[in-house]
Every structure is written in C-alpha cells, then in structure tokens.
Amino acid sequence: MSYGESRVYKKVEVIGTSEKSVEGAIQSAVDRAKSSLEKLSWFEVQEVRGHISDDGKVTEYQVVLKIAFELS
Numbered sequence: 001m002s003y004g005e006s007r008v009y010k011k012v013e014v015i016g017t018s019e020k021s022v023e024g025a026i027q028s029a030v031d032r033a034k035s036s037l038e039k040l041s042w043f044e045v046q047e048v049r050g051h052i053s054d055d056g057k058v059t060e061y062q063v064v065l066k067i068a069f070e071l072s
Helices: 022-036
Strands: 009-018 040-052 058-070
Touching (some): 022 040
Antiparallel strands (some): 009 058
C-alpha cells in the first residue's frame, strides 16, 4: 500500500502494566494487542498511573493506551 491511498483505522483501549517502567507498561500493552489484532499502526498514551508501597517505593506502572490498527 502506498501512502497516497486512503486508510481507515479503529482504536481500542488497553492497559499495560510493568514493575520496571512506563516504557515497559507500554510495550506490555502493545505486545498483548499484537497477539490478537493485525496491522497495528500507532498508539496514544491516555493516562499514566501506578502503585506506591507502604515504604514509598513505586511498585507498578500502569499505562492506559489507545492503540490503532488498520482496517482491511
């Protein structure tokens, strides 16, 4: 497909998590979406949040994404 052609996308919302980083949470969400969707194209970060332990350490990152895939 050339870039001059019209394309149509659908967006779905997913939430990725990681104990290590925001980037890890994003990649987790993309990896899972890729396992059930084809032609992934781009993502938008909607929210970033996480958990804090009693000792004040960040224990989990959560990222809400909209992931777009091209419709055939």
